[in-house]
Amino acid sequence: MVQAADRRRTARRLPATVATLLVSVVALVLAGCSDGHIDVRSLPSPGWSSYGGNNGNSNYAYPSVPDDLELSWTRPTGGPITAPITLSNQSNVGVTATTDNGCNVFVLDPRTGRKNFCKRMREGIGVNTLLVDQYDQPYIGEAAKFLAFNAGGAIRWQMPVIGVPLSGKFAAPGEVLVTTTQGQILLINSQTNEFTAPEVRLRADANPDDALQGLGECVTNGPRCAIPAPAAVDMDHERFFLNFWPQGAIASQVRAMAYSKENGARVVREIWHADVPGGVIGPTTLSADGNTVYAFSRLGQIVALDAATGKTKWSYNNGGYGFATMSVSPDGLIMPTGVLGAPLVLLRDKGDHVEKVWQRDDLATVSLSTLTAQNTAWTVVRDAGKNSLSLTEVSTSDGKTLRTLALPEAVGFTTGVAVSPKGQIAVATNIGKVYFFDSKSEIEGQ
Template identity: 65%
Template sequence: MSRAPRPTPIRRLARAAAIVATAVTTVALAACSDGQVQVKSLASPGWSSFGGNAGNTNFAYPRVPDDLALSWTRPTGGPINSPLTVSNQSNVSVTANTPDGCNWMVLDPRAGRMNYCKRMRPGIEVQSPLIDQFDQPYVGEETMFLGWTAGGAIRWRMPVIGVPVSAKFVAPSVALMATTQGQILLLNTQDATFAAPEVRLRADANPDNAMQGFGDCVVSGPRCGIPAPAAVDFDGQRAYLNFWPQGAIASQVRALDYREVDGKREVREAWHADVPGGIVGPTAVSADGKTVYAFSRLGKLVALHAADGKPKWTFDYGDPGFATLTATPDGKIIPTGPLGGPLRMFADRGDKAEQVWSRTDLKTASLSTLTNSGTAWTVVRGNGDALVLTEVSAEDGKTLRSLPLPDAKGFATGVSVSPNGQLAVATHIGQVYFFDSKAEIGR
């Protein structure tokens, strides 16, 4: 497949952006019955960000078709480190660590053709683009965070200190952008103006060295201030970070309020919780906003009261592995353990966690995704270490479906679900797989 054309000159970009903005306004006007213009951007109804949603719970509401089958597959030319995101139109956004050519691609759901692709600076490979309901992405690179049109033209640029981590919507038309060096920005997604004053959580943030501490981010080391995307309680207007304070012996969970006070929005620390050994991976917040989950470096799954950061319970999980989880609104949890480990489900009982079932015969090779249909999707290793997309019952762990990933090896970065129930999977070695209803394939 041919590569997308090079970016157009600035004047043409500006004109394209104006056309898109006009089109968006027209659509909004047509959709509003009371005559009010509403163009505030929100997270796409699809798999709009890292973790699938604001809370990083990797939970999907759409029903997955019964006749699911592999529709297409496509190589990226380099390793994939971050989960895919999928827009309202089922377009798949993937970043990759490619030696040359494009390292960010947006693929159409019909055949995996490139809607567009970009060559970005270092840092893009660790991000899952944030997508709004107009199919407009928000993603960055070292020293810069950018808003884009649905067609791949730059709408705006915002200089940053360090490397952005995957962004989140925190309010209508407001995105939270955090960097590896501890900078926090709340940006108006229409024009990148500040929705709140800038916050720098570390005094050693270095505007002249964007890659400072970047190497520590993979292991949540002390030189990386914020190694993972925030979990956001959208209704409660609070974000939760894996944050390593400068000079501290371990990382902590830090809660940041960003609600408006007297008509002005500010980012303020609500509390911080020092977890023994520190934490690894991203935080997650329950659907009701009452519980924050994190993995400790000592192998414990930790639940904290979101109101004040006090411990609810800890569970000795063992090797934290990928240090992520999927959780249902009623407190069923599947942690992503070490590569090749068993698939296990736990239940949050309020004051403790209980194991519901365990599949020791399954060798997991991916983050899992729980669905509103009462099933979970994950990637496991089959015969000869081949990778298989697998659906299990959330009730008892029984295997319901197994769909091979042809020629896949290593591990997968997660299972993303479109608004239509299509599934997108990427392997670390750089291959994207897209599953759709057999009735839709080839139409």
């Protein structure tokens, strides 16, 4: 509304002929819209907008990474980082950390790493990744509350929830999906904070008076944590997929939920659920066409399920679930994350089975990897014979190393590799430091 008022004031200052031309152009644009609606509804930001990089948690990047990529800056957060970071349409870095005092949510400028803004939020923030829309507006949850901010960090709205909200996802233009550790599901209008579907509670033991109930078991995917990981969302088919532990069950399962409109109003309902050997651990991941859901089992298998029916397509023994996450490309390549120091492995989904493309036993991976549209993959590895870490690019065709970029003073592991719309790369170590890589020419031109 403020932007619209500014445009009207500007139009009144223009010469009449120019203003008339402007009105005509706007009319033509509106006429080209399918429903005549001026679409200011929020959508996932271009870039690395949420946990898993996108709605499907596929950790896949389309932008080209510059050939002259180099380290631009680093910044400590003051505490451990356990959740993946985001990169917005403007390449702003969103990161959460577990700090004893001061800020624990940061939005950092891509040019220098300076804080655009930071916040001190309540418990639960450390397991969450920011969701960012196309206007650089973040959304995130803390114990008992989900919040929306504007691009400057001011609170736009707050929504009370039961439990700790997990990293949010967009379910439709202007609609945010919120799932919580206690099994609550909400669809919220991103502008007005109104429900767009009736609330759903998947478990009867949800406790509105104790937001932290079961939170301690979410890291290990224990039975008191109803939903331990963010959903994978398919906006085209209006459905999402959860790692869910039913109350009283002996193991968690993959549960598919629909949120399509019935009689003109959205309704969230179960489509199917599928039990996997030993139960599910980590988030679900969705193929680009929405036809396959991937999940890790506690027995160390990757299980591929038919997204429409929940029937098992194939399973693969990964030798452990490690970070229980993976990168999936539109053409069916899968790069699973193993335990710390595991070899880098590339698989290919063949529909009814999976095959190993190659394996690099000499690379000790310590991060979730990111597949790219340039037929490469980026990951972080432990340097041979050392504790230090390096950002590494390999070819997906043969696994050969293409580039290695040092992460100064980095040890431990990183939470993933995020890629911006400009091809910049950001990673964060678990000990609490953010590393930002940019084109050398861009850095020198600042």
